[in-house]
Amino acid sequence: MxxxxxxxxxxxxxxxxxxxxxxxxxxxxxxxxxxxxxxxxxxxxxxxxxxxxxxxxxxxxxxxxxxxxxxxxxxxxxxxxxxxxxSGSFELKERHTEWHKPDVAAFENKTFNGYHRADGAVGTRNFWIVIPMVFCENKNVDVLQEAFMKALGYAPKESPYEAMVQRMIREYESGNKEYDLMFADEDEFVLENKKVFPNVDGIKFLTHTMGCGGTRDDARALCGLLAGYITHPNVAGATVLSLGCQNAQLATLKEEIEKRDANFSKPLILLEQQKIGNEKKLLGEAIKKTFEGLAMANELERKPAPLSKLCIGLECGGSDGFSGISANPAIGYTSDILVALGGTVILSEFPELCGVEQELSDRCVDDNTAENFMQLMTTYNQRAVDVGSGFYANPSPGNIKDGLITDAIKSAGAAKKGGTSPVTDVLDYPGKVSKPGLNLLCTPGSDVESTTAEVGAGANIVLFTTGLGTPTGNPVTPVLKLSTNTALYNKMTDIIDIDTGPIIEGNETIEQAGERILNYIIDVANGNVQAKAEAGLHDDFIPWKRGISL
The missing domain is CATH 2.30.130.110 (Archaeosine Trna-guanine Transglycosylase; Chain: A, domain 4)
Incomplete structure (x- = not known):
């Protein structure tokens, strides 16, 4: 039946x-x-x-x-x-940190080949990043991107979309108004370039709209987030462009880097335009030093690492009424396996934990951690109320259309991503994880802002569940998309990596799916498999301007 x-x-x-x-x-x-x-x-x-x-x-x-x-x-x-x-009220109660650890025998001796960093972290990728301290430098970052990407082999010489436009131009010039909207054959354009630096997975350009004109707290938070990316295990080094007069100063960035890594030793290129003066000189120096840094990064090679070196970000977006009963509990089981192995997981999106505060606070390892979580939830919700909203307004039209009609319904299902293990730490944005186990990170429910923050906190893989479909990715960390239902997986195979629909159909248990997901993570961490978001160059990066987003 x-x-x-x-x-x-x-x-x-x-x-x-x-x-x-x-x-x-x-x-x-x-x-x-x-x-x-x-x-x-x-x-x-x-x-x-x-x-x-x-x-x-x-x-x-x-x-x-x-x-x-x-x-x-x-x-x-x-x-x-x-x-x-x-949703129910919450208060400080007794600790409930007992949990049933999953059987991890099948994974105890498994490893992945990653990039070992001086601070002991291990990257699943090896990137160089270029960052502006302020939006005034975005144009210069764009110039560097144009200079480097195709020349170094990190972008196709001609994409299928460029080829399509070129074909339409030829038809237009020949007087043919019946344009062929099909993509050109692959032999008509070059899809791939040879990489100059084969051990460097890419050079990424993280433009943004912040750095000046906001509050000093916003500037400090931006510096903290950028420091999280510079010290990230998937990053070999960084080029930073500063105008010079903005709120987000290079001195503040250095302070935030030291907070995260007191013995920081990666190549770091800091260039200030108002000191250098000539824009052409600034860009020439940036290109020369970045090229030298890439050559250094190319000397690194993958080496075996235990699964405890994985730090998994847990994310959902375009959620539906199946999210809480298929994909979310499946990655929750994956999380439990990883925690049992000594690894780290990050559960964020605080507006989508509304209604489950009591359960999560009870699972915190001590009273101080629980009180920190409850205080962050209360303050965040009040800030939203003060600007005419509240956590209740979190569900999107797509969520509602597919069965998530209240924030608490959405939240109770979203929290399943965190599994059942104790909460070892609670972090405010833009904090970086320092303890293994389940970490709670205060972020918005907004997909890209939350994913950006999780990576800034140290996630070297992100699991992203979706019931409606979303192309969200990240510049430096593979973001694996998991569909809650098979119909979505079949419809959007270009952006979905893993299907958890068999759970809904009764063909797979949550535990079986969780183990299958972890095996896929290992393949991605090894560099043997690209996330669909990586292949599609979905390099989404949006810092959180505190108090604006749900």
Missing amino acids: QTKALRIHPKDNVAVALTVLYKGEQINQPALPQVEIQENIPAKHKYALVDLNEGDEIFMYGVLVGKAMSFIPKGGLLSIKNVKHA
Whole structure:
């Protein structure tokens, strides 16, 4: 018999439709109350398991996720018309750090080949980065990018899109107005360049819109984030361009680097335009010194490292009603395996932890860590309220359309990415992890800002779950996209790396999927497999301007 619906927790008074349920259909499954469906229920959406009166509390994942705004009959659809956001209160309670460690025998002796850094970290990639301290230098960074990328073999000499335009130009000039919109054959253009530095995975250019005109706190946070990238295990060295008069000063950047690595020894090129004067001289010096740095970086080679050297960022975006029951718990199990092996995982997106604060604070290793987490959650939510919003406003139109109708519903599923292990540390943005285990990092729910922050905190691989599809990537860390459903995986194979849809279909357990994901991570960490976001050059980088994003 096909499983048509799922109650996630025994305390839940709603169920998730795993397929379209039609009005009048009888749902009679083990562990579920017998229900006659009162109206069509789209897949991924929820229906009531009991009559819900106005004001009644609604539970999913065993926690409060909403309240009924009007009567919802047993078998009726939950929607934004009859449900509003609600979440439970939280306070400091006893520690609950016991957890059932997964069997890690299959992974105990596995390694990956990575780039060993002087501070003991190990990179899964070997990049050189070029960073502006302020948006005024973005144009100069763009000039450097144009100078380096094709010449060094990190960009195609001619992309299929350029070839397509060239074909249309030829047809236009010949008088043919019926343009061929198909891509040119591969033999009509060169897709690949030979790399000048084969041991350097790329040179990345991290432009942004900050550095001046904001608050001093914003400037300090930007310097901290940039320092996180400069000291990142996937980065061999950096070229930094400064104008000179901006809030984000090179002296502040140096301070933030020292906080993260007191014995910092990577090649670091710092150039200030107002001191050098001539723009042509500035760019010439940047090109010369960067080329020399790339030659040094090319001397590094991959060597074996234990899986405990992996630091995994946990992210979701374009989430749907299946996220919390397929992809998120699957990478949660992957997280538990990695923690049991001595590795590190980072769970961020604090607006998407609304409603599960009590569980996460109870899992913190000590009272100070728990209090830090609760204080960050409370302060962040209040800042959002002060500008006319709040965590309740986090779900996007796409989330709502696919069944995540309150922030607490979205959050209870999003938190599954963190698995079940104790919380070893809580970091404020733009902090860097220093303790193995599960780390909570305060970031927005905004996909790119959060991913940017996780990498700045040290993630050398990011797992990114999605139910709707998103191309998000990162300049220096592979971002692996996991679909919550097989239909999405088949539709967007150019941006999705891993399918967890078999969990929904009953063909794979969460544990099996979690182990499969970890094996894929090892292949990516070795450099044997490129993330789809890497291959597509999705180098998304957006620093968080505090207090603006949810």
